[in-house]
Amino acid sequence: MFIRDMNLALIAILVLLLLVVPLTGDRFYIYITSLFMIYSLFALSYNLLFGYANLLSFGHAMFFATGAYVTALFTLKVLRDPLVGLIAGVMFSIPLALLIGFLTLRHTRVYFAILTLAFGMLVYAVLVKWRSVTGGTDGLIGIPKKGVILDISSPTAYYLFILAFFTLTTIGLYLFTKSRWGLLMRALGANEDRLPFTGHSPLFVRLYTFVISGIIAALSGSLYAIFMGVITPDIAYWTFSAEPLVMTLLGGASYYLGPVLGAFVLITLTTLLARFAEYWLLLLGLAVIAVVIGFRGGIAGMLVSAFHIVRDMRGWSRWRSLRLRI
Amino acid sequence: MSLEAFLSQSLVGLYKGSFYWFLAVGLSLIFGVTRIINFAHAAFFVLGGYLMFTFYNYTGSFILSLVLSTITTGLIGTFFEITLIRRVYEIDPIYQLLLTFGIALVVNELQKIMWGKFPRYVSIPEYLRGYIGVGDVSISYYSLMVICLSFLIFILVYVVINMSLWGLRVRAVWRDKTMAQIFKINPYLVYTSIFFLGTALAGLGGSLMVALHPVGPGLGDHLIVYAFIVVVIAGLGNILGAYVISLFIGLVSSLATWLLPEVDILIVYSIAALVLLLRPEGLFGER
Numbered sequence: 001m002f003i004r005d006m007n008l009a010l011i012a013i014l015v016l017l018l019l020v021v022p023l024t025g026d027r028f029y030i031y032i033t034s035l036f037m038i039y040s041l042f043a044l045s046y047n048l049l050f051g052y053a054n055l056l057s058f059g060h061a062m063f064f065a066t067g068a069y070v071t072a073l074f075t076l077k078v079l080r081d082p083l084v085g086l087i088a089g090v091m092f093s094i095p096l097a098l099l100i101g102f103l104t105l106r107h108t109r110v111y112f113a114i115l116t117l118a119f120g121m122l123v124y125a126v127l128v129k130w131r132s133v134t135g136g137t138d139g140l141i142g143i144p145k146k147g148v149i150l151d152i153s154s155p156t157a158y159y160l161f162i163l164a165f166f167t168l169t170t171i172g173l174y175l176f177t178k179s180r181w182g183l184l185m186r187a188l189g190a191n192e193d194r195l196p197f198t199g200h201s202p203l204f205v206r207l208y209t210f211v212i213s214g215i216i217a218a219l220s221g222s223l224y225a226i227f228m229g230v231i232t233p234d235i236a237y238w239t240f241s242a243e244p245l246v247m248t249l250l251g252g253a254s255y256y257l258g259p260v261l262g263a264f265v266l267i268t269l270t271t272l273l274a275r276f277a278e279y280w281l282l283l284l285g286l287a288v289i290a291v292v293i294g295f296r297g298g299i300a301g302m303l304v305s306a307f308h309i310v311r312d313m314r315g316w317s318r319w320r321s322l323r324l325r326i
Numbered sequence: 327m328s329l330e331a332f333l334s335q336s337l338v339g340l341y342k343g344s345f346y347w348f349l350a351v352g353l354s355l356i357f358g359v360t361r362i363i364n365f366a367h368a369a370f371f372v373l374g375g376y377l378m379f380t381f382y383n384y385t386g387s388f389i390l391s392l393v394l395s396t397i398t399t400g401l402i403g404t405f406f407e408i409t410l411i412r413r414v415y416e417i418d419p420i421y422q423l424l425l426t427f428g429i430a431l432v433v434n435e436l437q438k439i440m441w442g443k444f445p446r447y448v449s450i451p452e453y454l455r456g457y458i459g460v461g462d463v464s465i466s467y468y469s470l471m472v473i474c475l476s477f478l479i480f481i482l483v484y485v486v487i488n489m490s491l492w493g494l495r496v497r498a499v500w501r502d503k504t505m506a507q508i509f510k511i512n513p514y515l516v517y518t519s520i521f522f523l524g525t526a527l528a529g530l531g532g533s534l535m536v537a538l539h540p541v542g543p544g545l546g547d548h549l550i551v552y553a554f555i556v557v558v559i560a561g562l563g564n565i566l567g568a569y570v571i572s573l574f575i576g577l578v579s580s581l582a583t584w585l586l587p588e589v590d591i592l593i594v595y596s597i598a599a600l601v602l603l604l605r606p607e608g609l610f611g612e613r
Contacts, residue, residue, distance in 0.1 A: 115603075288424060
């Protein structure tokens with residue numbers, strides 16, 4: 001086929017579509033789409049652990065919250081600039097991810113899930129209790145969009161700011177998963193007992209996966225803090241870690257763009273069903289049960305099998321060799 | 327820091343710990359036998375509280391509604407085991423955890439729809455309202471009853487598992503499922519009965535709690551973390567360990583709230599993280 005890489009093509013189409021949104025000038029669409037991009041990044045970072053390295057974490061919100069809080073504190077106390085604050089938030093997540101990863105990654109499976117839950121709640125407890133710095137349950141307010149270097153106070157400017165990071169990260173992360181480092185990551189997820197036979201340490205592979213995942217989660221948290229202007233410790237509570245998990249599951253954990261699809265579907269649903277927003281966790285729960293019992297591939301998996309059914313129908317024989325490589 | 331205050335606070339801790347025990351016993355039993363970590367367990371605990379509220383409004387009898395809500399919660403737990411959880415015994419543990427997480431979300435939201443968003447509670451019956459004490463240290467009849475009942479349940483579960491014929495079957499499946507099947511023990515029947523027992527005890531805990539603490543949305547999310555901490559520190563599947571550690575965590579958290587209010591919740595999480603790092607199989611665990 002003339003398209004070398006289906007995923008890069010899809011990302012290109014997505015970015016082009018996202019570029020059209022600010023032209024409408026509708027503040028509501030700009031708001032929802034910004035939120036979609038932030039959650040997509042969060043879910044993509046989560047899928048690195050869940051879909052690629054086969055690690056279930058219930059504490060991923062700690063990186064999101066760390067990114068958000070460090071960015072907020074940096075812009076409020078040190079230098080009033082969103083870009084510098086963002087860089088500070090992302091930088092801070094690296095030693096944290098190294099430390100937590102080093103402590104937790106010796107355990108896998110169920111113990112890893114519970115250990116990340118405990119560490120995530122530890123971060124939450126610190127944010128709630130360290131009132132003088134983090135503002136306790138009130139959180140932090142007045143995170144500036146207009147800084148000394150960069151001014152992104154208009155919705156369109158801020159939208160483009162997020163879009164730039166979204167594009168760079170989705171493409172960069174995709175190239176990473178295609179690199180030999182990414183290959184090792186997939187090998188680990190596929191069969192962690194056989195990985196040592198190739199001479200690679202599973203612990204090392206898990207560690208760099210965890211750190212990269214933490215960095216991207218912190219990036220999305222930082223973007224969220226600047227976008228909202230207000231943050232509260234709720235974003236560190238363990239139930240918040242479940243959001244990227246559900247997005248990943250629903251979209252399809254075994255596809256690179258699955259989490260983005262999941263984020264899109266969930267955010268569209270919550271917006272459309274705003275009246276039922278109170279009970280939307282019920283919908284999430286049913287979706288999780290359906291995915292686990294019925295279709296592990298999520299929505300992306302369903303789309304791919306639908307494509308194969310159409311391809312194999314009579315009269316389409318010249319497309320028989322066509323494969324979706326996503 | 328006087329001795330009386332210390333003793334009173336310790337009693338409060340034991341009382342709190344008893345609730346963690348009602349939650350931890352089922353979690354531990356279910357994991358020990360079926361190898362499933364039941365994320366929905368705290369949701370059943372809260373469900374027990376809500377059912378107690380409803381039954382108490384209808385019957386007006388404290389003891390009767392306690393029994394009714396315990397059994398109903400057990401039956402609802404069994405329903406989820408038969409319809410959903412039974413399908414995933416053989417698959418990747420990550421997906422088992424996810425399924426029970428989905429069930430937790432569904433049960434939580436259904437409670438919100440049924441009983442509304444406001445906390446519910448029932449009043450303690452007249453005959454349990456008094457206080458008993460020596461000097462300045464006193465405890466209400468109700469708290470004392472909860473502490474004694476938790477001990478009674480511990481003895482009962484221990485005896486049933488270790489001495490009854492049914493307990494023998496449970497232990498057989500616990501040790502080696504295939505071997506148990508050779509001896510004509512139906513493991514799925516054992517799984518279902520363990521689910522009934524575990525969720526019923528969670529329901530009992532919730533029913534007892536609703537009399538002093540209001541039960542409302544979000545309580546389950548908070549409790550499940552403590553239940554995990556207890557079970558993991560004790561060693562998954564260890565009943566004696568779960569009882570000791572439940573009371574210990576109750577004591578630590580209530581003494582920490584009294585002595586070091588600035589960092590109280592941090593202490594419990596730190597203990598959990600430390601134990602998991604140093605001894606991931608738990609303090610009472612085998613392996």
